[in-house]
Amino acid sequence: MxxxxxxxxxxxxxxxxxxxxxxxxxxxxxxxxxxxxxxxxxxxxxxxxxxxxxxxxxxxxxxxxxxxxxxxxxxxxxxxxxxxxxxxxxxxxxxxxxxxxxxxxxxxxxxxxxxxxxxxxxxxxxxxxxxxxxxxxxxxxxxxxxxxxxxxxxxPSSTFDFSQLQDNFGAASHGFTVEELVVLSGAHSIGVAHLSSYQDRLAGADVTPIDSSYQAALIKVTPPGLLTQGQDPTVPNNARDASSAFQKAAAYDPVKLGVNPTRGVLDNSYYHNTLENKVLFKSDWVLRTDSFAAGKLEEYKNNATEWNSDFADAMxxxxxxxxxxxxxxxxxxxxxxxxxx
Ligand code: HEM
The missing domain is CATH 1.10.520.10 (Peroxidase; domain 1)
Structure with a gap:
């Protein structure tokens, strides 16, 4: 699957x-x-x-x-x-x-x-x-x-909390602001991730908030038990890029969310997903835990052009x-x- x-x-x-x-x-x-x-x-x-x-x-x-x-x-x-x-x-x-x-x-x-x-x-x-x-x-x-x-x-690791991400981006050798952290994280609108990179979001005491339908859909296509069998399959980073069956199971309707449904596009859809808790990594979700970063998530969700331009500058x-x-x-x-x- x-x-x-x-x-x-x-x-x-x-x-x-x-x-x-x-x-x-x-x-x-x-x-x-x-x-x-x-x-x-x-x-x-x-x-x-x-x-x-x-x-x-x-x-x-x-x-x-x-x-x-x-x-x-x-x-x-x-x-x-x-x-x-x-x-x-x-x-x-x-x-x-x-x-x-x-x-x-x-x-x-x-x-x-x-x-x-x-x-x-x-x-x-x-x-x-x-x-x-x-x-x-x-x-x-x-x-x-x-x-x-x-x-x-x-x-940075996908299991970092917000202060770890902030410290990592702000380190002297990097010199990136929280705004740039939020901007660059939008790259997760494309590509794929291995189960081992988001397994902490599927089960156990440390699960960070994640939409329950999205979580169930992920568990169905990539049961965490596969890791103990030596398998580490991938899913798309963005529910927008998953199959229609996955989207249905995850109650993910890009059009209702205001997301361009065209799969594979590098755009601001990441911000829509993150604010719905339909996002893979803990390091994505934790951006919601800081008030400044959360404000930026909203801003980029509502202004695709601003994100395109800020992403280019950060790159x-x-x-x-x-x-x-x-x-x-x-x-x-x-x-x-x-x-x-
Ligand atoms: C903020 C800290 C970040 C963390 C913790 C993080 C973590 C990850 C992880 C765990 C994966 C999946 C790897 C796998 O399991 O195969 C991934 C994929 C990806 N990341 Fe990040 N990432 C971060 C920032 C960035 C930045 C700054 C960019 C680019 C500017 C980026 C671009 C991507 C892309 C495009 C993919 C998909 C790659 C592919 O499909 O081949 N990430 N990231």
Whole structure:
């Protein structure tokens, strides 16, 4: 059933992509950015689930020691194969093959860190039907270290409460406000999540408030017991992207909620869902527990244009987090130059 949900999601993202023609065919004067663009368009058309994955990669790379492509490394001289990809909080990261393909096209003319933020930007543009767009410049250097434990110490967990999220975003190395936390969390209008990332919302003493129909629908498609059998299936982050049967069981009617029912679109639907408690992660729900953040949830629910614009601004800030250990332009995005041959 979970697989079915993912399939429905993929088909729907294709439809959303087609509906978003205004974003397709954007050209850049900069040759590298133009090549990235073309490959991202092809990749999303071929496999729509890479769109959300590319947007998420920007967060997961830039949050850990700045935008240095460290999340792309398979091994390094200092960390061996225990790189960021192995971090618990990096579960489900994808899109690496797209970055590899682009790297083959651009060679030494761009760092992997640049390619990654350009690709995430283009994915956001395409998935929003051209409503979320921002300009970026190149010049980032690739890092030569990548540690799973450092990533887990730096990336927020889906079980964080509000003060943990606030501290994480506000940390000196990040410098993001609560408003930006609320803005960027809206990225959860797209993509998928594994059962292990929201199991705490399904059963047990620690369950945070969640709509009971939505919870029952989740339990039906992904019973928590599957985890003990070694299975960790996925569901769409957004009930809007689930099958009609799921939506019925979850009493989720996008039109009644005022949400654009087109599946797979990066938009402000996350805010409608969160305020209905029909949202996957504890870290999403807890935004309701702070009065300022809750006010922002309402604001973005009621003003899609404002969210598009604020999201673009926050993505620029994210994509420009300085690479603290950036040193080289890698030959392969998976290996440091020292380990390339
Ligand atoms: C606020 C703190 C955040 C937490 C705790 C969080 C947590 C998560 C988790 C647990 C998943 C599902 C992983 C899985 O089970 O496979 C996920 C998916 C995702 N997140 Fe976040 N996230 C946060 C912020 C962000 C930000 C800032 C962005 C982007 C700007 C983002 C973009 C995404 C996307 C697009 C997906 C779906 C990825 C896919 O389908 O491949 N998240 N997030």
């Amino acid at each position: 979970a697989k079915l949900n993912t399939t429905v999601l993929s088909l729907c993202v294709v439809l959303a992509f087609l509906a978003g023609q205004s974003a397709a065919g954007r050209y850049y004067a900069d040759k590298v950015q133009d090549k990235v663009r073309k490959e991202v368009e092809k990749a999303i058309a071929y496999n729509p689930s890479v769109g959300p994955a590319l947007v998420r990669l920007v967060f997961h790379d830039c949050w850990v020691n700045g935008c240095d492509g460290s999340v792309l490394l398979d091994k390094t001289p200092t960390d061996g194969t225990n790189t960021e990809k192995k971090a618990v909080n990096n579960i489900g990261l994808a899109g690496f093959e797209v970055i590899d393909t682009i790297k083959q096209k651009v060679g030494g003319s761009a760092s992997c860190a640049d390619i990654l933020v350009f690709a995430g930007r283009d994915a956001a543009d395409i998935l929003s039907g051209g409503k979320i767009f921002y300009t970026l410049t190149g010049g980032r250097k690739d890092g030569v270290s990548s540690s799973a434990s450092a990533a887990d110490a730096t990336l 620029v800030k994210l994509s420009n987090l300085p690479a603290l250990q950036g040193k080289e332009i890698r030959k392969s995005c998976r290996f440091t130059n020292q380990q390339y041959y």
